[in-house]
């Protein structure tokens with residue numbers, strides 16, 4: 409069953425395999441790293457499967473750690489942390505999720521048979537002739553044909569672990585493959601099981617889809633296979649909301665073009681995907697009044713469900729809330745600075761990136777596209793010229809106010825700082841100590 413094949417495997421990884429073999433255990437490099445090495449891509453992490461039991465692995469490698477109860481020992485060898493795992497079959501799939509327990513086996517074949525897709529179910533080991541590939545499910549042929557195919561009966565495999573359905577879409581998106589029709593049909597039949605997945609596991613796969621070159625491929629696939637309706641009905645329903653855009657006939661299509669046009673970073677991608685998710689609820693007479701605020705709260709709920717970190721949620725929802733800004737050429741410098749203050753200096757690049765993508769998703773070209781770029785230019789000019797976009801950027805602070813006026817802490821100090829800041833927004837040149845101290849006295853003389 410083994411084919412001879414040389415594979416570029418790092419020396420320290422080969423050394424771990426060699427050590428196990430020299431001690432009369434079986435050992436192979438397995439899984440995603442064999443797939444990636446065959447694709448000519450340097451794998452992120454290296455996995456080794458072996459007939460040795462965890463305690464035997466630990467005895468052989470001094471720098472090792474038995475971190476969990478799934479039979480995986482992490483071995484530090486040279487540049488890599490290698491996960492060395494005893495051959496196992498997974499028993500007891502509770503709730504279509506990760507197995508609660510594992511059972512060890514003596515058989516490599518059984519270990520490969522429990523893996524999700526044929527291209528992930530290959531094993532390789534070095535031999536004196538160069539190396540050999542064990543590929544019982546023809547994963548190499550599927551990889552070359554760019555086909556994602558479940559190992560064994562697809563339906564059974566998705567019932568065992570519903571995450572595999574998302575992984576299929578993720579691999580198809582990231583590796584630009586298609587899902588084999590039988591495997592795809594089984595996903596369609598079992599999509600409802602995705603409701604049992606934990607938010608963390610969903611998030612992990614979704615992030616990989618979003619960071620792919622064309623995330624729309626994956627989101628569209630999730631929808632076509634019935635997974636999106638289960639995981640994110642809020643986005644699925646956007647398909648039924650007509651939108652008269654030059655390049656998109658409904659809010660879902662518009663969102664997909666937009667997400668593809670955002671920079672490949674998580675926050676702008678999430679914002680691009682969900683920026684109009686408030687439209688279905690606000691749809692009336694072809695207008696979507698205040699959809700950015702409704703969209704903000706729906707997105708907060710979705711991202712919370714998928715356990716996104718708080719700062720990611722804050723950044724994404726902030727972009728969505730502010731994405732409807734408008735501009736007219738007659739804005740004063742003060743109006744531009746107030747715009748910067750309102751949205752926040754730090755988010756300006758992401759906010760413009762989102763709006764550019766949104767415009768692409770709407771088929772907007774000149775002259776409305778120029779208006780956005782005009783504002784961008786003016787914002788950059790103000791950023792270069794002005795020194796204060798929030799009260800903390802002032803060259804004076806509350807202590808200066810108290811000292812200058814001979815008063816103690818209290819609300820009056822805050823009132824004066826806020827008023828000073830308003831004056832600086834009108835005239836950035838005021839933000840110099842000798843000019844602001846008189847302003848403080850002047851404001852104090854006019855009680856608020």
Ligand code: ATP
Nearest residue numbers: 439440441452455522523524525528529569571572
């Ligand atoms: P990535 O490039 O994201 O690391 P990967 O295929 O290496 O992709 P891992 O999560 O690192 O994915 O898992 C390593 C291997 O373990 C997979 O290649 C596959 O053989 C197996 N595997 C992982 N998750 C599952 C699962 N849910 N069901 C069955 N086998 C799995």
Ligand code: MG
Nearest residue numbers: 440441452453
């Ligand atoms: Mg991996």
